[in-house]
Amino acid sequence: MKEHGIEGVCSVHEEAVRRILANRPSEEHLFEMAELFKVFGDPTRMKILYALLESELCVGDLALLLSMNQSAVSHQLKVLKDASLVRSRRVGKNIYYALSDGHVSTIVSMGMEHVCE
């Protein structure tokens, strides 16, 4: 007999559901992963990441590259930095941004592969 849970939904594979529920990553980890991917999910940030894949750049470079104003770029860089995807260092009046680790390029390449099919 099929199980009817919340709001009358009918689960056909209750067994599997219980097993999955027991083995899946914590709610917190799942949220963090979604947060991470959300950061990749914007064209502006994707362009920034792609650029930094090639070379360290400062804010003005990126603004020129993206044809966007400095403020917009700066805001997005903050998002990227909060997600630990980029790091920054100050050199005089300029601030240089670079990718913070190797995961970034792996994830980006994976996305590119999926898209190019």
Added chain:
Amino acid sequence: MKEHGIEGVCSVHEEAVRRILANRPSEEHLFEMAELFKVFGDPTRMKILYALLESELCVGDLALLLSMNQSAVSHQLKVLKDASLVRSRRVGKNIYYALSDGHVSTIVSMGMEHVCE
């Protein structure tokens, strides 16, 4: 001499900017990639993907698993399907959902790795 482009931004590495601009993926590809990652960027969809990583399931199963109503799950499954991340087949009154290819699990694993550090 530093270059001052749109809106007075100052580019320090004009050389690099030009090179990156010449070599980077098309605007369209960059948009598609962002769109792809956007789909991963939601906890509900991440949970669905993680579940389907383990086994094929139908809508009611997922609703039970996520403690969400059928409609919400169905809407998100549509998003996943439009992004070609899942496929579906009908068996009687039920519709079974499964991951559509291997990229998905690779991308998800990559995200998990990044988060678990």
Added chain:
DNA sequence: ATATCATATGAACAATCATTCATATAAAGA
């Protein structure tokens, strides 16, 4: 045929988000 069940879909609403504008900070030069 009709009732029921599983799923899909459209409209509405609240919440989130990217960009802009204006302004703040922090370094360098005069």
Added chain:
DNA sequence: TCTTTATATGAATGATTGTTCATATGATAT
């Protein structure tokens, strides 16, 4: 010290999005 330059940041706004509710579709069973 005062100005200029590079970047950051807060508030406002328009656009996008996830969920809910109500309803539609499509299949089975009586």
